[in-house]
Amino acid sequence: MGKLKKILSCVFVFALLLPVDLLGIQSAGPGIRFEEIGQKAGVRVVHHTRQYHGKNAEVLHMFTAGGAAVAVGDYDGDGFEDLFVADSDAGKPNHLFHNNGDMTFTDVAVQAGVAGGNDPNSIVADAVWFDYDNDGKPDLLVGRFGTPILYHNEGNGKFKDVSATSGLNKFGNTIAVIAFDYDNDGYLDLLFGNYFKPVNLLDLKDPHVLPNNLDAATNGGGVTLWRNTGKGTFEDVTEKAGLGKLSGWTLDVGHGDFNNDGLQDIYLACDYGTDHVFLNNGDGTFREVTEKATGWDTKKGMNVDVADYDNDGWLDVYVTNITDEYMKECNMLWHNNGDGTFTDVSKETGTCDSGWGWAAKFGDFDNDGWQDLFVVNGLRSAGPESYVPLMLPVITTPGLDITDVNNWPNIGNRTWSGYQKKRLFRNLGNGTFADVAKDAGVDNTFDGRGIGIGDFNNDGRLDMVQTNADQPLLLFKNVTQNAGNWIELKLIGVKSNRDAIGARIRVVAGGITQIREIDGGNGYAGSSSKRAHFGLGKATRIDRLEIKWPSGRNEVVTVPINRITSIKEGQGVVIR
Amino acid sequence: MNKKIYSICFALWLLFCLFPQSVQASEADYRQGIKALTENKYQEALYYFEQAISGDPDNARYANDYRQAALKAKDFERPLQFFQKALAEHPNSANLHLNFGFAHVDKIPVAGSITQVILANDALTEFTKAIEIQPTWIGYYTRGESYLFWPKIFNRASMGVADLEKAMEMQKKGPRHSYHVKVYIALGDGYWKTDQLEKAKAMWQAGLKEFPDNASLKGRISLQGDELKNLIEAGFDPAKRVNTDLSELWEN
Numbered sequence: 001m002g003k004l005k006k007i008l009s010c011v012f013v014f015a016l017l018l019p020v021d022l023l024g025i026q027s028a029g030p031g032i033r034f035e036e037i038g039q040k041a042g043v044r045v046v047h048h049t050r051q052y053h054g055k056n057a058e059v060l061h062m063f064t065a066g067g068a069a070v071a072v073g074d075y076d077g078d079g080f081e082d083l084f085v086a087d088s089d090a091g092k093p094n095h096l097f098h099n100n101g102d103m104t105f106t107d108v109a110v111q112a113g114v115a116g117g118n119d120p121n122s123i124v125a126d127a128v129w130f131d132y133d134n135d136g137k138p139d140l141l142v143g144r145f146g147t148p149i150l151y152h153n154e155g156n157g158k159f160k161d162v163s164a165t166s167g168l169n170k171f172g173n174t175i176a177v178i179a180f181d182y183d184n185d186g187y188l189d190l191l192f193g194n195y196f197k198p199v200n201l202l203d204l205k206d207p208h209v210l211p212n213n214l215d216a217a218t219n220g221g222g223v224t225l226w227r228n229t230g231k232g233t234f235e236d237v238t239e240k241a242g243l244g245k246l247s248g249w250t251l252d253v254g255h256g257d258f259n260n261d262g263l264q265d266i267y268l269a270c271d272y273g274t275d276h277v278f279l280n281n282g283d284g285t286f287r288e289v290t291e292k293a294t295g296w297d298t299k300k301g302m303n304v305d306v307a308d309y310d311n312d313g314w315l316d317v318y319v320t321n322i323t324d325e326y327m328k329e330c331n332m333l334w335h336n337n338g339d340g341t342f343t344d345v346s347k348e349t350g351t352c353d354s355g356w357g358w359a360a361k362f363g364d365f366d367n368d369g370w371q372d373l374f375v376v377n378g379l380r381s382a383g384p385e386s387y388v389p390l391m392l393p394v395i396t397t398p399g400l401d402i403t404d405v406n407n408w409p410n411i412g413n414r415t416w417s418g419y420q421k422k423r424l425f426r427n428l429g430n431g432t433f434a435d436v437a438k439d440a441g442v443d444n445t446f447d448g449r450g451i452g453i454g455d456f457n458n459d460g461r462l463d464m465v466q467t468n469a470d471q472p473l474l475l476f477k478n479v480t481q482n483a484g485n486w487i488e489l490k491l492i493g494v495k496s497n498r499d500a501i502g503a504r505i506r507v508v509a510g511g512i513t514q515i516r517e518i519d520g521g522n523g524y525a526g527s528s529s530k531r532a533h534f535g536l537g538k539a540t541r542i543d544r545l546e547i548k549w550p551s552g553r554n555e556v557v558t559v560p561i562n563r564i565t566s567i568k569e570g571q572g573v574v575i576r
Numbered sequence: 577m578n579k580k581i582y583s584i585c586f587a588l589w590l591l592f593c594l595f596p597q598s599v600q601a602s603e604a605d606y607r608q609g610i611k612a613l614t615e616n617k618y619q620e621a622l623y624y625f626e627q628a629i630s631g632d633p634d635n636a637r638y639a640n641d642y643r644q645a646a647l648k649a650k651d652f653e654r655p656l657q658f659f660q661k662a663l664a665e666h667p668n669s670a671n672l673h674l675n676f677g678f679a680h681v682d683k684i685p686v687a688g689s690i691t692q693v694i695l696a697n698d699a700l701t702e703f704t705k706a707i708e709i710q711p712t713w714i715g716y717y718t719r720g721e722s723y724l725f726w727p728k729i730f731n732r733a734s735m736g737v738a739d740l741e742k743a744m745e746m747q748k749k750g751p752r753h754s755y756h757v758k759v760y761i762a763l764g765d766g767y768w769k770t771d772q773l774e775k776a777k778a779m780w781q782a783g784l785k786e787f788p789d790n791a792s793l794k795g796r797i798s799l800q801g802d803e804l805k806n807l808i809e810a811g812f813d814p815a816k817r818v819n820t821d822l823s824e825l826w827e828n
Contacts, residue, residue, distance in 0.1 A: 214688070214690035215687070215688025215690045273688075298687070298688025298689065298691070326730070329689050386729055388730075389730055389731070392693070392730065395693055395697075396693065396697040396698075
């Protein structure tokens with residue numbers, strides 16, 4: 001009887017799904033589900049934003065309430081992704097969570113020598129794993145309001161601070177860092193996004209440090225580009241590369257080959273004003289194409305993630321902005337038209353409103369071949385009163401110097417765009433997304449900042465870390481039932497940089513062609529796994545898999561499905 | 577018969593003599609502006625309209641058509657600068673303050689989100705000055721409606737309701753005009769925004785009695801809950817251009 005019931009229910013479910021499939025419309029598919037296991041996994045640490053001292057303490061705190069960052073990377077090469085998690089308050093240690101392989105983690109930051117960084121003159125704000133010396137061991141760059149820290153991976157679970165000899169000695173209020181090989185010389189370079197201009201906020205001499213215009217500010221920190229010399233040092237090439245004139249309040253930086261010419265281009269998301277798009281000239285310089293590519297904007301750009309969401313072979317860009325009761329900016333999903341222009345399709349795709357957005361990351365969470373999008377949000381969740389009405393006189397009083405910290409009211413216990421529900425936009429495969437955050441179990445209301453995505457238990461389903469400002473870290477284990485088939489590729493560069501950052505993988509399977517590029521830290525306050533993950537849906541084989549390495553080499557390889565495979569440049573599949 | 581002709585001629589001559597020269601010149605400039613506008617010569621049209629307004633700052637038609645021409649030219653900055661300058665010379669012109677306010681409103685859809693707040697606030701300041709100089713139906717309606725655009729968090733909807741109630745009082749005292757329907761819609765929206773749904777519905781119903789074919793009123797009465805909310809809030813989207821053309825006032 002029970003068996004008959006089961007068969008009948010299966011027939012019923014099949015009958016329900018059949019017409020949908022026949023119409024060629026993406027069915028509801030396996031519902032994406034996550035289980036939050038931060039406590040159980042041993043990673044439930046609370047982030048602390050930097051507390052300032054003196055009469056401007058509250059205002060400075062309000063304008064710098066970030067720093068909750070995560071970097072995903074397998075630092076010890078044991079095949080399991082580990083987590084570096086930043087803290088930001090004075091004396092507070094960072095965390096290096098070693099993955100024990102059973103979805104539990106052990107904090108080894110102190111033993112490893114990477115816990116420091118929040119000294120009296122510096123605030124940790126971002127981090128990225130990257131193998132700067134191509135020795136096969138991921139090194140760690142910690143971006144700070146201050147000077148950066150470069151940790152060399154010594155290979156025995158220990159790291160050595162090599163900042164002093166690295167040349168990375170320039171003070172900046174760095175809030176975002178990516179590693180990529182902009183000149184394709186086989187060594188990873190660094191691009192820093194700087195928020196404030198280079199003044200020490202912790203020892204403020206001049207109070208005129210806040211944005212000079214809230215829609216078109218020109219007194220921010222711009223960016224700094226550091227070229228890896230290949231000798232263990234970096235040189236500042238910002239001016240030489242054509243990026244020296246930028247003075248926006250850069251909140252995030254992202255890279256990708258936007259025009260399919262084999263060179264890494266960049267997108268800069270800026271708070272209080274326009275974002276910027278630069279194409280790589282291939283000679284160590286970039287040219288600004290913002291006007292043609294996207295046009296100038298006045299929004300509060302927070303995040304850059306790059307992915308081909310519609311599987312048309314061109315990388316698109318997702319930028320979060322502020323959308324709330326009092327400000328209706330809308331996010332920007334820049335669809336790459338393939339002709340040097342982008343069209344914002346956030347409204348059409350249903351990805352416009354994610355509140356006060358912070359990090360957003362693409363990932364195929366149900367392995368159906370279409371990349372979904374997780375977005376975190378919320379500035380400050382506190383008492384019942386809102387800070388927003390208090391800002392009105394500051395904004396509207398004629399002649400008031402808004403750059404002066406003294407002219408901004410203290411926030412006290414007020415809330416500012418707080419208690420916002422996170423969004424998980426499931427890609428429906430028809431050019432639109434549906435918010436499934438609630439059903440997926442990720443619609444929490446913490447003050448989100450960063451996202452790190454990776455397959456932490458190597459089961460082929462992408463898991464996520466969500467960092468929150470002044471709140472606990474969340475670890476979401478992907479428990480989606482009946483997710484599709486998958487592959488994960490660990491690329492090892494030989495002539496190219498060892499991390500293969502910038503490599504493009506093209507997979508044809510199940511009638512869909514997908515691309516991924518290995519990125520070096522795209523997305524605000526978080527860098528994800530450098531393994532390329534592809535959902536394959538019901539496809540049981542891959543028709544073609546091509547890799548275009550940063551060196552220019554093209555390679556066609558065959559890999560098994562539902563496996564993690566390592567591929568070495570020029571050697572194909574290798575056993576690790 | 578001759579006597580009659582003489583009397584008419586005398587009257588016309590008297591009128592010509594009494595009518596200020598500047599006003600005559602303004603009308604000529606205004607006509608030049610209209611002509612240029614029909615020929616899509618926007619910069620020329622703006623110039624003539626500015627001349628016309630300078631000579632007759634209280635002429636609502638001149639100022640309105642100037643702003644509409646600037647909109648066609650997509651020149652949002654010029655009217656702001658012009659009205660500011662004109663107001664320095666004629667600080668007590670309610671018409672100039674009103675149109676200066678509208679010039680701010682005209683720029684809102686192309687401005688950044690924070691600049692939108694500044695423009696909206698400055699517009700309110702000008703509307704208030706216009707009312708202080710000359711409390712008119714259009715002044716109260718305009719300022720009242722403007723208050724409603726502010727998100728709830730700024731607590732300005734109740735001020736909008738107060739203004740719109742005054743506009744309603746004024747329109748009830750005079751002859752009925754087609755544009756009076758706007759106050760029924762806006763005041764209902766104001767009640768809705770201040771959580772007085774029953775009063776809102778009653779206002780829209782009353783409006784529908786006066787203006788039975790009005791689609792906006794019908795829509796509001798037929799909808800409830802989120803659908804009603806979406807309809808009303810869509811009207812307060814700062815990215816959408818508000819129709820600030822006042823020609824209805826003298827055409828109806």
